[in-house]
Amino acid sequence: MEHANTQFLEIVLLLGGGIVAGTLFKRIGLGTVLGYLAAGIAMGPLLGLIRDGEKILHIGELGVVFLLFIIGLELKLSRLWALRRQIFGLGAAQVIVTGALIGSAAFLMGFSVPAALVIGSGLALSSTAFGLQILEEQGETNTRHGQAAFSVLLFQDLAVVPILAMIPFLAPYSSDTEISLAQIAISAAAVVGLIVGGRFLLNPLFRIMASAGAREVMLGAALFVVLGSAMLMAAAGFSMAMGAFIAGVLLAESSYRHELEANIEPFRGLLLGLFFIGVGLSIDLDVLASDWLVILLAAPMMMATKAALLYGLSRIFGEGHESALRVSALLSQAGEFGFVIFSAAAADRVFSAEVSSLLIAITTLSMALTPLSTYLATLAISRGEDEDEEQMDEDFAGAGSDVLLIGFSRFGQIVAQVLLSSGRDVTILDSSAERIRTATNFGFRIFFGSGMRKDVLEAAGIRRAKLVAICTNKQETTNRIVDLIREEFPNVKLYVRAYDRVHALALRARGVDYEIRETAESALAFGGATLTSLGVEETLSRRIVDDVRRRDAQRLKLQESEGYSAGADMMVTRAVQPEPLVEPHAALQAVENAGDGSERLGEVIDETAPLRRRRGRPFQGRRLSFRKKAER
Known part of the structure; x- marks a missing residue:
């Protein structure tokens, strides 16, 4: 009984310490990972409240297994293909080049080849x-x-699997160093069996359980798939994480993917937090005390090396100076998977537990320095922009009109054409010296300055402007300008270019007077032209486009009040053929008699919806199949 009470006390301490430290570190901007590490160090090496850190670490390793399963679920082939150059180009180059350079340095410092690797x-x-x-x-x-x-992080997550898989083969005293053909055959058969079973059995299995309607059964099935595939791979000589990852990839295209992710996510978060606490419990403070100078020097040197390599590789793979600088600062630290790799290597005696504690300390310090590195990158970019601004004089003579247009990129140029063609005088503001020089060659008068500076907006005549049109390229730049104007000049009207639907909702939350997604109208025009080319009459095509525009605006308004997932039934997801209870010719005649008003078109379509619903089928948006009169 006393032993049971002790175990319950340890569980309460783990939960309480993780909650307090995770919340505190999240609030101060260092993230929950460092909070869990700090909690483990405080409860273990410092206060001695919990002593069995290794046991907790092994239980927490299931969090890594669940994390790799979720990563696999997110790994759709379409997503990989869209980012293939950055993932398998920049990401692979970063891991290989950085790993080779740091590994070579470790070898020159006296580590063995397996340890350095x-x-x-x-x-x-x-x-x-x-x-x-x-x-x-x-x-x-x-x-x-x-x-x-x-993309780099995604490839790094993929690289964890083979890195963990190679550790047992690098272990000097592991039985896996002598590999028989039978063992290779068993390992290959296990992988093939998992792939075949996942491909042909998992989806039917989940379909049967989903039809039963028992949520706890689906939850148990999700845990069974993850742990079962992990144990199968472990029995075949691979890591448990690799098995979970393969299972996740096999289910990435499944219609039950979101249900699985929702079921696994709480376990993943809890067990991963427990793992980081276990890492903190296992840190040897004596090693840290004796090697504190090495840690203080090694962490910044490692970050500087990674940042320099990332910057160079980013430029090679087509990133601009600013993008490369931000990426290199953001990813210069070592990551949480280092804890997994170093702990596994120490367990397999690739190197000693003291070396593992030293590497974990270096990793921890580099993570703590990440907010500082990203701040320095932002500061360097801001200084670079200031230097660019100094190349041109901020001359606002003649500025001040009814419309202040900020941003003269491709979007802003077309907006300016409309305003100028109407006889309106427009004050155009842009921060790119090169763009201003190019536009000046065409006869435009553009004022140089940043819309993120209050003094520049004042000089450009914002107090006299009836309306400010923000047409900047970058989402974060647009948000900063909107926030500044809303705070300093609350009475001015704001018409803003939105990056996408999520950004449009964010702008509405900021109180802008009008926003439009940068590709919305061009996509509607493109779709209308496509219909016309396919033989649909131009008048009917225009009515269809107007109806799509109307429904999209209604959905956006609904999302504004109810959240991003609202209004999904208003989207058209597949073509609908007229059903027997709906007379196709009568429906078409009603549409053609509706006139040019899109409101009437929507009413006609709405009137046909109940007829379709009588068949007992879900109505996927409001659609009609239209044909020309000549084809009837």
């Missing part, structure tokens, strides 16, 4: 948790450097 591979990886968290907090996930950073 593990050290180089582990330190080459960056923190997925830190990188994605910073991108999301700053609204930069969909920017160019955000996509590049995500």
Whole structure:
């Protein structure tokens, strides 16, 4: 009984310490990972409240297994193909070059070849948790450097699987060093069996369980698939993480993917947090105390090396100076998978536990320095912009009109054409010296300056402007300008170019007067032209486009009040043929008699919806199959 009470006390301490430290470190911007590590160090080496760190670490390793399963679920082939150059080009080059350089340095410092290989591979990886968290907090996930950073992190996550798989073969005392043909055959058969079973059995299995309607059964099935595939791969000589990853990839295209991810996510978060606490419990403070100078020197040197390599590789793979600088600063730290790799290597005696503690300390310090490195990159970019601004004089003589247009890229140029063609005087503001010089050659008068500076907006005549049109390229730049104007000049009207639907909703939340997605109208025009080319009468094509525009605006308004997932039934997902209870000719005649008003078209389509619903089928949006009169 006393032993049971002790175990319950340890569980309470683990939960309480993780909650307090995770919340505190998240609030101060260092992330929950470092919070869990700090909690483990405090409860273990410092206070001695929990002593069995190795046991907790082994339980927490299931969090890594679940994490790799979720990574596999996100790995659709279409997504890989769209980012293939950045993932398998920039990402692969970063891991290979960085790992080779750091591994070579470790070998020259006296480590064995297997140890140097593990050290180089582990330190080459960056923190997925830190990188994605910073991108999301700053609204930069969909920017160019955000996509590049995500691609590198995605390849690094993929690289974890073979790195973990190679550790047993590098172990000097492992029984796996002598591999028989039978063992190779068993391993290959296990992989093939998992792939075949996942391909032909998993989806039918989940379909049967989903039809039963028992949520706890689906939850148990999700855990069974992850742990079963992990144990199969472990029995075949691979890592458990590799099995979970393969199972995730096999289910990436499944219609039950989101249900699986929702079921696994709580276990993943809890067990991964437990793993990081276990890492903290296992750190040898005596090693840290004796090697503190090495740690303080090694962490910044490692970060500088990774940043320099990342910057050079990013430029080679087509990134601009600013994007490359942001990516290199964001991913210069070592990552949480280093804890997994170094702990596994120490367990297999590739190197000692003292070396593992030293590497984990270096990794931890580099993660703690990440906010500082990203701040320095932002500062360097800002200084570069200031230097660029100094190349031209900020001369605002003659500025001040009814419309202040900020940003003269391709979108802003077309907006300016409309305004100028109407006889309206427009004050155009842009921060690119090269763009201004090019536009000046065509006779435009553009004022040089940044819309993110209050003094520039004042000089450009914002107090006299009836309307400000923000047409800047970058989402984060647009947001900063909107926030500045809303705070300093709250009465001015704001018409803003949105990057995408999510950005449009964010702009509405900021209180802009009008926003439009940069590709919305061009896509509608393109679709209308396509219909006309396919033989649909131009008048009917225009009515269809107007109806799509109307429904899209209604859906956006619904999402504004109810969330991004609202209004999904308003989207057209597949072509619908008229059903027997709907007279195709009568429906077409009603549309053609509706006149030019899109409102009437929507009413006619709405009137046909109940007829379709009588058949007991879900109505996927409001659609009709249109044919010309001549074809009837």
